[in-house]
Amino acid sequence: MKLVRDRYRVDLLELQAACEANYLRLMRLLPQMRTSQDARRVAMSQGDRLLGVLVLQVLENCPYTSTLRITQEHCLPWLPVPQMEVRVYHDARMAEVTCAENTRRFRGIYAYPNAQMHQPDEKTQLNLFLGEWLGHCLACGHELAPVV
Numbered sequence: 001m002k003l004v005r006d007r008y009r010v011d012l013l014e015l016q017a018a019c020e021a022n023y024l025r026l027m028r029l030l031p032q033m034r035t036s037q038d039a040r041r042v043a044m045s046q047g048d049r050l051l052g053v054l055v056l057q058v059l060e061n062c063p064y065t066s067t068l069r070i071t072q073e074h075c076l077p078w079l080p081v082p083q084m085e086v087r088v089y090h091d092a093r094m095a096e097v098t099c100a101e102n103t104r105r106f107r108g109i110y111a112y113p114n115a116q117m118h119q120p121d122e123k124t125q126l127n128l129f130l131g132e133w134l135g136h137c138l139a140c141g142h143e144l145a146p147v148v
Contacts, residue, residue, distance in 0.1 A: 011124070014124065015124050016094070018124070018127040018128050018130075018131055019096050019127055020094055022094075022096075022127065022130050022131050022134060023088060023093050023094050023095040024093075025134035025135060029042065029138065030056050030058070030068070033058050033068065033088065034061065034090060035061075037058045037059075037061060038058060039055060039056060039057040039058065040055075041073075042054045042137050042142070042143070042144070043141065044140055044141050044142075045142070051076075052073065052074050052075050052076075053072065054070065054071075054141065055070070055071045055072070055073055056068060056069075056070055057069045057071075059085070064090055065087060065090065066087075067087055067098075068085065069083070069084070069085055069086075070084045070086060070133075071084075082100075083101070084099065084126070085097070085100075086130065095130075096127060097127050097130050100126050106122055106123040
């Protein structure tokens with residue numbers, strides 16, 4: 001008996017909702033991204049233990065878009081360092097992952113299996129992961145330098 005898996009179809013509403021929510025999260029974390037090319041470092045800790053520092057860096061500003069690099073510093077030694085580039089569309093109020101783990105321009109659907117080991121819904125998964133990452137940062141993050 002051979003099991004046939006249904007072909008993956010992009011849920012465009014889910015992807016757009018994730019990108020819109022990511023835009024709102026990024027605007028809360030980096031409200032001046034349209035006017036300056038600076039970076040913000042947000043620490044995440046549990047008790048007295050520093051779990052990591054999320055670095056949001058503006059790489060490029062254009063009239064309608066911004067490009068950000070999001071990385072994590074001071075990770076656990078056994079954990080690979082996550083790094084993403086995110087394109088922020090200010091006119092559409094959306095933020096989309098454009099580069100992750102040295103892969104650029106993700107397709108909406110990948111055949112599975114494939115040589116790059118991408119999941120059929122890789123693009124959606126990356127945008128959902130970005131949302132969880134930013135949401136955790138908003139919920140548990142704090143400024144790196146103590147307020148005096």
